[in-house]
Amino acid sequence: MQSRMFIMCRCMGAKAGYKMAPIEQGHRQRILIYSHDTFGLGHLRRCRAIAHKLVETFENASVVIISGSPIIGRFDFADGVDYVRVPGVVKQPDGTYATSNMSLDLEETVQMRRAIIMATARSLKPDLLIVDKEPTGFRDELLPTLHHLRATGTKIVLGLRDVLDETSVIVPEWERKGAIEALRQFYDHVWVYGLPEIHEPLAPFDLPETLRNEIIYTGYLRRELPAESRSTRYPxxxxxxxxxxxxxxxxxxxxxxxxxxxxxxxxxxxxxxxxxxxxxxxxxxxxxxxxxxxxxxxxxxxxxxxxxxxxxxxxxxxxxxxxxxxxxxxxxxxxxxxxxxxxxxxxxxxxxxxxxxxxxxxxxxxxxxxxxxxxxxxxxxxxxxxxxxxxxxxxxxxALPSLLDGLETIEITARAWLTGKDPAITAIAG
Incomplete structure (x- = not known):
């Protein structure tokens, strides 16, 4: 796949003794990350890792994560990263959803979430929007914001984990949600946080060639050790x-x-x-x-x-x-x-x-x-x-080649998009 080859060759070059040139002083990138986060920790932790990489890359960047996670406040965030929490929802055993804490019905909660998301986007005016997993958001709550940011010229990327579900489940689910149409209408690229040698999450879909060329397999997201608290005591x-x-x-x-x-x-x-x-x-x-x-x-x-x-x-x-x-x-x-x-x-x-x-x-x-x-x-x-x-x-x-190049690929592609420069030119000898 041409998009993947373009990115991977630059990641390999960067790892082989090159470092990226610093972003010009005074240029301030604004990045919005949306994560519906109805349950669990996976979406939040993935978005947090990406946000930290972006503020490391762009020292003047501001990254805001929109999340419904009830425990987002228990995590530390790097300088330049903050979050807006929308009212939480939880998935019931029968597959339906309900509000997690407030005495509001689900539709009222979704309307409130939708308004908070739009207000955040209007205030931040992001250069880049990264949407985690759900192309239209929870219950289509992201659609008004997608329309608004597309009109303002924001770069919009869908980030997908390596595997969504088996074909018999994910294809009708995405058809019901209008996900492919949303990809056509709003999104510039798709980041798949994995490798096609392990899984191709969009392979079951009949995508037009132009949309297939927007898919970038980043590799998996390498994790680093966070700063350890001196007060931590393990068993x-x-x-x-x-x-x-x-x-x-x-x-x-x-x-x-x-x-x-x-x-x-x-x-x-x-x-x-x-x-x-x-x-x-x-x-x-x-x-x-x-x-x-x-x-x-x-x-x-x-x-x-x-x-x-x-x-x-x-x-x-x-x-x-x-x-x-x-x-x-x-x-x-x-x-x-x-x-x-x-x-x-x-x-x-x-x-x-x-x-x-x-x-x-x-x-x-x-x-x-x-x-x-x-x-x-x-x-x-x-x-x-x-x-x-x-x-x-x-x-x-x-290990497979480029297995853990995910964050480096994100850094290089984001740098090219947000500075308008070819990453091969901005790479300098280290």
Whole structure:
């Protein structure tokens, strides 16, 4: 694909001893990032990583993230990055949505979100709008802002994770939402935060050639260690080799926690301790039940949440996770052996990613159907998988070219768009 080749050759040049010239003093870039964030941590953490890269690239930049995440305030943001929180919504077990905190019906909440988004865009006057995952926003709340910013000449980019869902689900869903028409009407480019060798999320769609040429596969988003707080105290267990068990936000991770915990109850001599990170959205009652079981195991401990979990991943010997996008990026970035048990509902996203990554030798995988409620999970199977995990190759021993070039690609493309200069010309010897 021509767009991908254009970007990748410049990323490789930058990594081979070149650095980008600094942006001219006095030129102030304004960037707006929209994330609907109805649940979980994935969208927010991806947008935050991109925002930090952009303010690192453009020292005079101002980046505003619009988010519905209820815990956005628990994260640190770099200078130049701020956020506007819109009223939250949550997905119900039956697939419908409701407001999370306010006593308003859903339509009133969407109208309020729509007004806040438009007011933010009018005030910021962004040079670049990055939309995370949903081309028209939650319940079309982004459409008025897209019309406005298209008329003002703002560069508009859709950012997609590497996998959306299986074809039978995502095609009718996007048709119902008018997503492809929105791409034609409003968007200049699509960033796919991954590689086509792993998955092509827009392949199922009948896109015109002009739209296909706007797709840029950036590579995965490399994660760096954030500044570590001097007040951080990790459990004693982390002073020895340990497996980190993480389920992201935790709202859908109870079955994985139960399965791994049962393995340690079944086989206390697995050979490596385990630190569980529950996530902020796990129900209190379930957390309490797990903690009671853990209290009887000498080589198991838990914490609720760590906004700088990168430090725990770095300290760990291996990672056991469900394989969401951000966790996958962290496993690759810190070159950790990983056992992925992907959920298969309500989306197949994690399973598609994990199975392809296993084919490429990047991770180990167990059957995610075992995470469904009421399914019998064999603790011996999990114990054996943990034992074998400690001896498997690390992922970067099987790495694909440009696997972790995502942020560098974003830097180069954004630089070209926002300065009007060819990145090959602005690259200078380092």
């Amino acid at each position: 004693r267990l982390t002073r020895k080799p340990f497996a980190l068990v993480t389920t992201g936000g935790g709202g859908d991770g109870e079955q994985l926690i139960d399965w791994v915990l049962s393995a340690y109850e079944h086989d206390p001599d697995i050979g490596i301790g385990a630190l569980f990170v529950f996530g902020p959205f796990i129900p209190d009652a379930r957390r309490g039940s797990f903690l009671e079981r853990m209290s009887r195991l000498p080589n198991v401990d838990a914490i609720t949440f760590d906004s700088k979990i990168e430090h725990l991943i770095t300290r760990s010997e291996c990672v056991i996770a469900m394989g969401g996008y951000n966790t996958f990026c962290e496993i690759l970035s810190f070159n950790k052996r990983a056992l992925i048990v992907p959920r298969r509902s309500p989306r197949m996203e994690q399973a598609i990613r994990a199975e392809r990554a296993a084919e490429l030798g990047l991770v180990s995988v167990l059957d995610g159907t075992k995470l469904e409620t009421g399914v019998n999970r064999d603790p011996h199977e999990m114990a054996q998988a943990i034992r074998q995990l400690q001896n498997r190759p690390k992922p970067l021993e099987s």
